[in-house]
Amino acid sequence: MPLSGKIIRSRRDFLLKIVIAAVLVGAVIAILRWYFFARDWVTTDNAYVAGNIIPVQADATGVVAAVLAEETQFVKKDAVLVRLDGQRARAALAQAEAELGRAVRAVGALYALRRQVCQKVVARAALRDRTRHDLARYRQATASGASSRQVLQNAEDQLAALEADLREAQAEYQAVEARVGGVTRMNHPDIEAAKARYNDAYIEFLRQNIRAPASGYVAKRGVQVGKRVRPGDVVLNIVPLDHLWVEANLWENRMDRVRPGQPALITVDLYGSKQVYHGEVAGLVPGSGAVFATLPPDNATGNFIRIIQRIPVRIALQADELEKQPLRPGLSTVASIDVSGPLQSPNHSIVKTTTNEYLTNVFDKDLADAKTHAEKIVKDNVAGASDDGAVCAAAE
Numbered sequence: 001m002p003l004s005g006k007i008i009r010s011r012r013d014f015l016l017k018i019v020i021a022a023v024l025v026g027a028v029i030a031i032l033r034w035y036f037f038a039r040d041w042v043t044t045d046n047a048y049v050a051g052n053i054i055p056v057q058a059d060a061t062g063v064v065a066a067v068l069a070e071e072t073q074f075v076k077k078d079a080v081l082v083r084l085d086g087q088r089a090r091a092a093l094a095q096a097e098a099e100l101g102r103a104v105r106a107v108g109a110l111y112a113l114r115r116q117v118c119q120k121v122v123a124r125a126a127l128r129d130r131t132r133h134d135l136a137r138y139r140q141a142t143a144s145g146a147s148s149r150q151v152l153q154n155a156e157d158q159l160a161a162l163e164a165d166l167r168e169a170q171a172e173y174q175a176v177e178a179r180v181g182g183v184t185r186m187n188h189p190d191i192e193a194a195k196a197r198y199n200d201a202y203i204e205f206l207r208q209n210i211r212a213p214a215s216g217y218v219a220k221r222g223v224q225v226g227k228r229v230r231p232g233d234v235v236l237n238i239v240p241l242d243h244l245w246v247e248a249n250l251w252e253n254r255m256d257r258v259r260p261g262q263p264a265l266i267t268v269d270l271y272g273s274k275q276v277y278h279g280e281v282a283g284l285v286p287g288s289g290a291v292f293a294t295l296p297p298d299n300a301t302g303n304f305i306r307i308i309q310r311i312p313v314r315i316a317l318q319a320d321e322l323e324k325q326p327l328r329p330g331l332s333t334v335a336s337i338d339v340s341g342p343l344q345s346p347n348h349s350i351v352k353t354t355t356n357e358y359l360t361n362v363f364d365k366d367l368a369d370a371k372t373h374a375e376k377i378v379k380d381n382v383a384g385a386s387d388d389g390a391v392c393a394a395a396e
Helices: 005-036 085-144 151-178 189-206 317-322 364-381
Strands: 041-051 054-057 060-065 080-084 210-211 214-219 234-237 244-249 264-267 270-286 312-318 332-338
Touching: 041 312, 060 317, 080 234, 085 151, 085 189, 085 234, 085 364, 151 364, 189 364, 244 264, 244 332, 312 332
Parallel strands: none
Antiparallel strands: 041 244, 041 332, 054 234, 060 080, 080 210, 214 234, 244 312, 264 270, 264 332, 270 312
16 A cells, blocks of 8 residues: 555654754764863874884804894893804904013013113212212322323213213113103003903903893894804894883874873774773973974975874883783874873973883993903013112112
8 A cells, every 4th residue: 555645754754853863962972972071082093002122233243153042032131142253252362361461571671671770870870980089089199290191181081981871871761761650560551551452352252242231022133143243233132021102193283282191091903992001191202203204394495285293292101001911012002192181391201211221231340350350461470579669869
C-alpha cells in the first residue's frame, strides 16, 4: 500500500529533528569538552621519544683483534667493548720506557760532569793562587837583587796563562750549570719531556682496549675483527634506556601558555592508549626547527613564504614508569600538555644532567697510572750520589 504524502512528510520531519538534535547534542558535548578539558590542554602527535645516543669512538690506531659486545647487549660503564691488536703500541711503550731511562741517566751524567768541572775549576784556581804567591816573592827578590828579571817575567807569563785556563774552566762550568741550574735531578726538563712521551705511549697502549664510557645497550656496531680503526672512528653506540624524554613539536601559535614545569600525558603507539606516561615540561628549545636545519631559511632573499613553525618542547618522563614499560628512542607518541598551571618564564629550564651518561670517569685513572709507572722508571735509573744543589764557589 503506497504511503501518503502526509506520512512521508511526518517521517522526514522526524528524521530531520533527530539529525538536528544529534548535531546540537554533539555541539554541546564538544563545547563542554573544550570548556572543561581541551582549552587547558595542548596536544600534538608530532612527538617522539628521544634519548642520549653515546658514540663510542676509537682513541688509538690499531687492528681490531676482538669484539666483546654485540647489539642489544647491556654493557656496564668501563667494560671493554673492543680490543685492538696492541703489539705496535706495546713496542712504542717499550721504546718510550727506554728513552725515559736513558734521559734519566743522561741527566745524571750532567750532574756528574758539573762536579767534575767544578773540581777542575778548584784545581786551576789553586794553581793560579800558588803562582800569585810565587810572583809576589819574585818581585821582592828582584827588588833586592836576589832574583833575575827573567824569572819574574816567566812567573808573570805563567800567571796570565793560568788565569786564562781558570776562566776557560769557569766558562765550561757555567755551560753545564745552564743545563742543570735551578732544577733537581728528578724534575729536569729533559726528564719531564721523556716522561710526557712515556705518558703518551702508555695511554696509547691502554686505549687499545676501547671501553664503555657509560652503561647502556649496544646499538649500531660498526666494526669487525680485522678492521683497522683510527682515532675518531665510531665503533658502536651506547643507548641508556633509563633516561628518556619526549620531544614534542608544537605549532608556534599554540605556544603562548606552554611553560616549563607543566604536567603532560604521553601515549606511545607501541602500547596504545592503554598505557599513559606522566611527564613534565622540562624546557623549550630556544628556536624553531627551521633555524637548526642544515639549510636554514634566508628570509632576506625576497622569496619569503609565511609558514607556521614548530617549536620543540622537551618533556621529561618518570624513571619508574620507564622501568615498568620500557621505551626506545624514536618511538612515535601523542603528547598532551596541561597549560592551566601558573605561567612562569618560558626561558626557565628544569632539565637535569645528573644521570650517568652526562659524566664519565673511566679515563681519569689512565694518566695517573702512566705517571706512577714513569716515576718508578725514573727512580730505577737514578744512580750515584745526588749533587743537585751544589754550587761551585770557585766558579763565581
